[in-house]
Amino acid sequence: MSERRLYTLKKESLNAVLEIWNQQTPVYVPSGREKDITLQPMDEAQRTEDYINLTLPVKEMVFEQKEALFSWERGESGIQVENLAHRHAGNRILYGVRACDTYGIAYTDRFYLKEFLDPNYQSRRETVTIVAVNCLRAGKHCFCTSVGTGVFSTIGHDLALTELEEKYLVEVATEKGQDLIDAAAKWFAPAVSQLLQDKETLRQQVEESFPLKMDLTNLWDDMARTFDADFWLDEAHACIGCTGCTNVCPTCTCFNVVEEKQQEDRGERVRYWDSCQSDHFTRNAEHHNPRDAVSRVRYRIYDKLKYIEERFGYKGCSGCGRCTDVCPTYISIIDIIHAMQQTVREQATEPAVHQMTAMRHEIFDREINSRRGLYAPDVATITRMKQETPEIKRMFVKYDDPSLHEHYQHKGQFFQVTVFGEGEVPLSIPYGPEQQDELVFDFKNVGSVTEVLYQMQPGDKIGLRGPYGRGFPYETLKGRNLVFVGSGVAMAPLRTVLEPVLQHREDFGRVEIMASALRYEKLIYKEEMKAWSQVAGVTVHYALKDPTDEVKAHNGYVNDLLPGLNLEWQNTTALVCASPSRIKKVAKDLMTLGMKPSDILVTLETHMRCGAGKCGHCKVGSHYMCVDGPVFTYEEMMTLPPEY
């Protein structure tokens, strides 16, 4: 809309207007008392005007606590998958929303509707019309005026009402809002823009009445200087991981995906709100957790005050204060901001390196092959299974719909592989672009999903989503020497690029493949490596803890072998896949030999779930490993907070 249309509505006419709207579309109004205010259908509940804010942000209407993603059913002709994104309550008008929540909606719109479009959110959001009613008083922990998201709604609403004595000033923000006006036209009178001046005067009065005022001008600098401050330990000691703070947050978007198996031959995949404040949010099957108690508590604060804004340009905290209201141990984002400011005032500390740099990745806007929406997988059939090592199997699969192979584009680094009724795991693509008619995966039996996958036979059906992730930059490797460093199963992600390199051997310099493991038996691609070592200019090195008779191997770490390679290091690119601590050790030695950190490529295989930067599990700082990575340069890796 080009101009913001203005109307007035007499206060005594409000009920009549709500009744008219409600005849067409259910109107949800604030109901309840004191701290227990919920949006309820006006047919069923008594509307109240005596409230500071809704107990839960209005977000719960567009991103529900539990949503079905898709259903699957095994029949005669295979597995049928149906997208359930559209299964919800339908059209609703949400009346009485405050500025902190409309701002939250503006952010969640940005988050869910761009790049990988979230079909569930889109479907719900389209059916919702939001009528904001501006606040005239502050709650105990309200600080929207400090972050700049309030006190009056400026974004995210369709209509905004401001109480000016005996009438409401009604501002139309969208076509949906205008439709509401038109539906009850006789009650709305066009208003003169002079009233905007009255509104501004009122806004200033209300803002001045806010008890909590913070100057956040230097916030990011303060944060950079207090990343390792002592007060975080107190916060971590206090937190019991109840996740109340994230459950009431208007900008929390994370979710977990759960299989709800209804019968042996059918079920649904659903998502629930999840919380970075639960310890297991980032813990993997083998106990590794990139976040400890301190970084867990600190992450939420940094995400809200910095990472979200850094990435998406919206405030990650709308200042509603709910997290502080609900915390049973009095962890307060407000107190923490004060603690940051006080700490910086009292002691000069250097800013943390990873909080200073503004590494920005182009956010990938990749087309998703699936016609069923982001979260519904395409069905594929296992054609072959091969025992690669005692613990690793290789699986060959074909899409049931052959046209998917025709349109397959080899970009990205991994697929999300579904075992229907069990769950989904990210698996790297160990093959290059030449592999057109089937897909190949190597996997180890480590968790509940891979355990079932491990037992599967040719003819069994699985689901595939992808490919996702940023892969290795194949083109930029041309003309250079390449050192591949992979430990155990970690050679699989490297094969994505190794395969085309070997196909076009002439385009590259020397190729050194460094395979490490505890024992020879633990290595994958044993036969392939023997074959590769026969190719001119390709050498395969083994670093094993236990001696073997199978190949000539160094007994020790892979690092020991690096100096002996005698490469022209300035013209070399290293591709490293290992644990973060091993990556650091290898990179350090390579840099001592003369390599630049930007020539060392690493893959950070973290807790990737949705593959599309939505579920939040693999977020490190302001980056999503599944979208921005998992491949990074070592230089980039060093600018991430050390939580991977």
Add this chain to the structure above:
Amino acid sequence: MTNSIDEVSDADLILVIGSNTTEQHPLVGTRIFEALEKGAQLYVVDPRKIRLTDFAHAYAPIEPGTNLAFINAMIQVIIEEDLVDQHFIETRTENYEAVKASVAHCTPEWAAPITRLSAETIRQFARTYAKTDKAMILFTMGVTQQTTGVKSIRALANLAMMTNHVGRPSTGINPLRGQNNVQGAGDMAALPNYLPGYQWPEWPETKERFSKVWGDFSCLRGNNIIQMFDLMDEGIMKAMYIVGENPVLSDPDQTHTIHALEKIPFLVVQDIFLTETARYADVVLPAASFLERDGTYTNTERRVQLIRKVIEPVGDCKPDWVIINEIMKRIGMTVDYESPAQVMDEINLLVDSYGGITHERIQEVGLQWPCPTKDHPGTPILHVGEFKRGKGLFTVNDWELIGDQRSEAFPFILTTGRVTHHYHTGTMTRKIWTLDREYPKGFVEIHPKDAADLGIREHQEVRITSARGTITAPAMITDRINEKTVFIPFHFAEIPVNRLTGRNLDPIINIPALKVSAVRIEVAS
């Protein structure tokens, strides 16, 4: 609780003994944080460095099972240093002199080797507690589940009375009940030795009062749960009806418990899920969950609160009171209860402390008993001005060491408890992904020094053996537990720690000493 939850925020000293408050009673924990904000002091006694210790002004890492020696020594210091409230003792209590004589030898130096605390720590606790006006004691199973459980609580009562910490706001001795309605269940005589309202069956007026409403009925004392399982094992008890309890995981000496359940000719289990115990039942009665029924719960501060049905019972399940109603009918009794409110009418008639608590009055906010009449506002603080029995009775509680002790064969003490995200035997919480994900399996906490001595690595499977049995659990190495002490949560059927705990009972009320078992630790091969 003698006092109320909100009073915790106004206390000047909070003495937490044997309670992991922030993890097990987080909303009471909230009040502790409020008090700390206002400048209160926090003193913690626990063999584990629980979260609260990070905020404590004093912490006593006590040897499990020795609370009584610690409390008696505190009392000795307070008497020795003349920190008692003589006026309160003279006007409100009796039998003080006997206690004074009995603790004369209980100096901090005497208690130090027993409790493995320094004498100075004991003195500090005693002095601060006696000198602080608003001092509140919070405790839970860390005090009760010991062979000296009853004596320890009586000793806490001595401590509170002699320092005038009873019957005033933000004082008292306050057991935090471990379940939402354990107070209510006790009030309604889900106990073998009382009729509702703690009325002794032997009192003639009790029988008369109840007969008027119930007609003629057998008015005999029953057996407690430990005795019942013995009687089952001996073949004397022929049938058992278990409602909402999972003794296979929660009772001591699991092997014995299972043996008894297998042996009994007829077992009925009523629960919301098929529990480990229900698997042994001849008949399982599906009960409705808290969301599927109306009624009341009585919480830890004696507040009777209304609950309302949110959804209709799923499938064939029914609210407990309906099931019991139906069984009464089938065994030929005349019952005409039609709603929980009607049951409450009868409670009003028979239990004085509930006399004025009707569903009508607690629609919005619950009432705290005693609330004898329909116009009584309820009682936030007990024993104001006068004790229920008239004068407060000091009791002699001599320290004795009974039950499991460290030995060459079993050099460690095992203590049990819970984690934040699970409740009791996990019947409900282990079925919820978000809670179960947080703690998908059990563990054994062991001190780094002990782990090093025994060659135990983090997450390694460890075998734990007591005189009763053996289990294995992955090690969680942490300095948050005392040396030579291990902790295992009892939520997990896969790691049934109660296979190790024994039937060492408190001799007075037979509560099992679940918090103290002697064990041996080794790497599981």
